[in-house]
Amino acid sequence: RPEFALVEVVGDPYDVFAPGAIKHPLRPLFRQIFSRRLRHQCDNAQACSYVTEKKLQLRYPPGSGSISTHYSSIELPPEAIAQTTRQPDLNKSEFSIIHVGSLHHLYKAPDVLINAVARCASSGMNVRLAIIGDGRMRADLQAMPAVKKLGKRLRFLGQFPAGEAIRDELDKADLFVLPSRQEGLPRAMIEAMARALPCIGSTVGGFPELLPHEDLVPPDNTEALARKVQEVLMDKDRMQRMSQRNLEKA
Known part of the structure; x- marks a missing residue:
């Protein structure tokens, strides 16, 4: 029995x-x-x-x-789903990355992302990072040496209510990155995909069921993540393909 x-x-x-x-x-x-x-x-x-x-x-x-x-408990209302895919701006020289996740623990690996974006910036890429979420690890993250290197390029936006406020921030971004150390089926990723936003995830949990292998990186690998971010942001055609694929998948 x-x-x-x-x-x-x-x-x-x-x-x-x-x-x-x-x-x-x-x-x-x-x-x-x-x-x-x-x-x-x-x-x-x-x-x-x-x-x-x-x-x-x-x-x-x-x-x-x-x-x-x-099953998935995620139900997206019609207004959460973008009407069209994103069209790349061929003249764009500044890129915006967004991350959404709790800062109570480091499961979502915001520390890895901060270090990766700092590497991108050090290599000459004009890139900014916005982090939505709050929690007890925020102070530790803000004390990271990479945060000082990024300066005004990094914004901690705090906790947002679900819905329109987060969608507005997603729509301002060029790339969504969630390099989690552990994950089930990432709701924040699905919401970003529904906005036709190109996404990078890690190889843990349900990410491989949402994104193709070329859009994934091993967990806890700052160097691999920095390379992936640069590869994606420098390839406008790839970003358009990612946008279309993500919207269709969501």
Whole structure:
């Protein structure tokens, strides 16, 4: 007889407790314990529900007699979806990057993004970064050496209410970047895609189900992210293709 009626899998503890995601002396032990526990729960449940189509199911498979399904709780109203794809400005020389995510932990890797954008700026690229979100790690982020290097090119916008206010900021940006260390199915990414915004994500969680491999980078890799940002922003045709593909996917 199954031990559990229903197990809902919305994230991956293996990524939650990955190096860099949290600072705790028992992090490696927590990673092992909670990953093993979730595998056991899925294997011994009557039914398993996942936010991804395949990714989490591979790491935490349902038992042989379990019912398995996947879903997304994200419902976008008509006004959240752009009417057309973005047309690149061939004369554009200044680029705007946006990141949306909680700053309570570093799961969304804003620190990696800040360092990557600082690298881009140091190489001569005229780039700005806006971060939407707030939390206890904001002060630590603002104390990063890379923040001082970026100066006015970096803005911490704080917490925004869901809806029009965030959409307005997304529409001002050229590129959405979410290099998360752990993720289920990233709502902020889907909202950005619905605005026909080119996006870069990491290879964890549900990102590979939203973006093609060429728009993904390994987690916690500042150098790879900086290269990817430069590649995308310097290729207007690619940005237009990304815009169209993202809008269709969302």
